[in-house]
Amino acid sequence: MAHFHYLGIMxxxxxxxxxxxxxxxxxxxxQNGYLTPQKAEEISSLLHSDGVREVxxxxxxxxxxxxxxxxxxxxLGRHHIGIQYIETNAYWCxxxxxxxxxxxxxxxLGVDYLMVSCDPFHAEFVPLRRVIQFIQWCQEADMGFFVWxxxxxxxxxxxxxxxxxxxxxxxxxxxxxxxxIRQTAAEYGLGMNGRALNIxxxxxxxxxxxxxxxxxxxxxxxxxxxxxxxxxxxFLPGNCTGIALAMDKVIREEAHETYPLYHLLSxxxxxxxxxxxxxxxxxxxxASYPSRCAFCFALRAFLSKNGSYPELYPAEFxxxxxxxxx
Ligand code: SF4
Numbered sequence: 001m002a003h004f005h006y007l008g009i010m011x012x013x014x015x016x017x018x019x020x021x022x023x024x025x026x027x028x029x030x031q032n033g034y035l036t037p038q039k040a041e042e043i044s045s046l047l048h049s050d051g052v053r054e055v056x057x058x059x060x061x062x063x064x065x066x067x068x069x070x071x072x073x074x075x076l077g078r079h080h081i082g083i084q085y086i087e088t089n090a091y092w093c094x095x096x097x098x099x100x101x102x103x104x105x106x107x108x109l110g111v112d113y114l115m116v117s118c119d120p121f122h123a124e125f126v127p128l129r130r131v132i133q134f135i136q137w138c139q140e141a142d143m144g145f146f147v148w149x150x151x152x153x154x155x156x157x158x159x160x161x162x163x164x165x166x167x168x169x170x171x172x173x174x175x176x177x178x179x180x181i182r183q184t185a186a187e188y189g190l191g192m193n194g195r196a197l198n199i200x201x202x203x204x205x206x207x208x209x210x211x212x213x214x215x216x217x218x219x220x221x222x223x224x225x226x227x228x229x230x231x232x233x234x235f236l237p238g239n240c241t242g243i244a245l246a247m248d249k250v251i252r253e254e255a256h257e258t259y260p261l262y263h264l265l266s267x268x269x270x271x272x273x274x275x276x277x278x279x280x281x282x283x284x285x286x287a288s289y290p291s292r293c294a295f296c297f298a299l300r301a302f303l304s305k306n307g308s309y310p311e312l313y314p315a316e317f318x319x320x321x322x323x324x325x326x
Pocket of ligand 1: 193220240241265270292293294296297
């Protein structure tokens with residue numbers, strides 16, 4: 001029986017954007033490459049052997065290596081794993097001919113559904129014209145698609161903002177209201193983790209660490225049923241980004257004996273991680289954090305810098321939360 005309910009494949013962490021709400025802290029600053037055809041074959045074979053029959057594909061930005069993306073689609077096809085949809089921020093939709101060629105190629109490989117991201121966070125990096133042209137060119141190519149989220153496409157179109165360039169926070173505040181970041185995060189129902197922790201730190205209420213310390217493990221770490229497998233074959237459980245376990249260890253249920261820190265966190269909760277990092281490793285926490293995940297991030301970021309824990313992965317994740325545009 002398959003272990004996984006909802007599974008995505010992350011082709012890369014690198015992206016043309018560095019959105020405020022990005023769970024994976026993706027940005028143009030990432031160095032760690034793209035899923036290779038060999039790894040795509042290996043992962044597809046492993047997922048098939050575990051009974052997985054459909055996945056979605058995301059990133060980072062999967063279209064950053066189109067040949068790599070096609071190799072993944074073909075590998076999944078060889079192992080009879082369907083593709084629910086492929087995510088993109090449409091940055092590549094500026095050249096009609098080349099975009100049409102990509103859509104035609106994906107259709108010929110059996111892909112029939114794409115998801116385009118559209119919201120005020122992406123609008124800081126991707127001109128809205130690219131999203132509009134993505135929609136027009138998908139319709140021309142008879143490629144299925146959905147906009148995540150449609151309401152923001154309308155809101156941005158009605159805002160009067162230029163369609164042909166990205167916009168700064170100040171410009172978006174002027175057009176959408178001073179509170180657009182907090183409002184968008186609330187409307188999205190974000191899993192407030194990764195870079196979204198910065199939104200929480202700006203708008204959330206600090207809670208004393210005593211209130212956050214619980215011995216109860218978090219469901220997303222105990223169940224391991226939903227998540228993503230990345231370009232190195234590492235499984236990223238649910239919203240707990242910055243923690244990863246080798247997919248084959250998860251499938252063979254060997255994660256606990258392989259990853260001591262994961263074992264600690266998934267059996268003794270944040271209280272267990274706190275004792276280890278503070279009492280054991282000398283971490284000095286702040287007096288308060290806006291959420292349990294924000295406190296968990298701080299403990300893990302410290303351990304990731306001051307020890308060798310393969311489950312605190314990828315290491316670049318902890319550096320990319322505070323991405324600064326060059
Ligand atoms: S506190 Fe840590 S383990 Fe729990 S959900 Fe948040 S990130 Fe995951």
